[in-house]
Amino acid sequence: MRTLLSRFAVRRITLAILLVGLPACLPLMAQVNQGKIGGTITDQSGGAIVGATVNVTDVERGATRALTTDASGAYSAPNLTPGSYTIHVEFMGFRPLDRKDIQIAVGQDLRIDATLQPGD
Numbered sequence: 001m002r003t004l005l006s007r008f009a010v011r012r013i014t015l016a017i018l019l020v021g022l023p024a025c026l027p028l029m030a031q032v033n034q035g036k037i038g039g040t041i042t043d044q045s046g047g048a049i050v051g052a053t054v055n056v057t058d059v060e061r062g063a064t065r066a067l068t069t070d071a072s073g074a075y076s077a078p079n080l081t082p083g084s085y086t087i088h089v090e091f092m093g094f095r096p097l098d099r100k101d102i103q104i105a106v107g108q109d110l111r112i113d114a115t116l117q118p119g120d
Helices: 002-030
Strands: 035-042 053-058 063-068 074-080 083-090 097-104 109-111
Touching: 035 083, 035 097, 053 074, 063 074
Parallel strands: 035 109
Antiparallel strands: 035 074, 053 063, 053 083, 083 097
């Protein structure tokens, strides 16, 4: 009788560990097949441009992710499907900037910095 009870207890503990442990691993698995683009947007003097609009477009799917640079001029576009991307940067008083043919591979973390030129 004690052996049967012990086996039942061990199975319950094992099941509890699996039920708690497996969902915790799902976010880790989701990031394996994606990439990231990030960087900093500055002016000619090297100063950070705060509030610049950065559009990251998946060329193959036509999906665009609109981002805004933070207090240090940084932007980040995580969880990108591998493929070809275009980056378009705009800020009032500066000329727009485009970077094309950016290739993202599985697990790749690309840094694409940009310097905006004064507008006309």
